[in-house]
Amino acid sequence: MMPQPVGKSGMCLKYFVVAGTDELVIIDILSHRTVAQRQRIKEAYKQAIGKDLADDLSSELSGNFRSVALGLLMLPPVYDAYELRNAMKGAGTEEACLIDILASRSNDEIKAICAVYKKEYGKSLEDAICGDTSGMFQRVLVSLLTVSKHSAPFPLQLLKNTQFLSSIIYEAGEARWGTDEVKFLTVLCVRNRNHLLRVFEEYQKISGRDIEESIKREMSGSLEDIFLAIVKCMKNKPAFFAERLYKSMKGLGTTDSVLVRIMVARAEIDMLDIKAEFLKMYSKTLFSFIKGDTSGDYRKILLELCGGE
Incomplete structure (x- = not known):
């Protein structure tokens, strides 16, 4: 754009x-x-x-076209807070929205979102999440809100021992009957990206499996989705969003909430990278997918945000 x-x-x-x-x-x-x-x-x-x-x-305006237009008028943390609020408002919760935003934003972005949420909606984002989710899924979301996962310093001895952290995950899942989700949370939510990538490499050596494969084997539902999102964003954030866009449009029907949210939020950040990953992963352009799956003014504005083939 x-x-x-x-x-x-x-x-x-x-x-x-x-x-x-x-x-x-x-x-x-x-x-x-x-x-x-x-x-x-x-x-x-x-x-x-x-x-x-x-x-x-x-x-x-009306419909999805209105949603895109209004989203474009908001500052990024305001838009993220607005989307999170809508995901938890009323009956039911759009877990996908909570996952997409909280698993992918930087520590500084999370802090800005929390400040906006408190100002705009009169309660903390943590309180809103605790009132609308439960169990281990809630604990992971709260952890993502409160730890400096992208920039926190950590002891030098742990930097030198990625095998130790890899073994914690292995022993919490593949090596035992049942799964100790807390240990997955401890490792995945409180380490910075460079360190986690090294942990993932060591994990594959220890277990013989990619960390994503083990998460799929050991977990299910929203907990599986959020741990996978954390790992995928650490490995390749544009590829994560490319996959989310693809799944929002493949098959019958379109998950417009996901399509709108990603196109608005990433338009000025990494849309070129997302387009490149989309083409590499699916051998089709994001532009062609949007063109074939939407219509009217909604299609026109999304294609402009996509920026051509």
């Missing part, structure tokens, strides 16, 4: 309110500006007509 000058974007968006909705103008402006530029457009729009751009878009 190539950013364009803000220019008269605020006035162009003012025009669609006065003269009727022009979806192509909305798509062009929102999908070809950076997050910072879109914030300035929001300010210019409010100054020009005294109304909030998000409110007007919400009343003028």
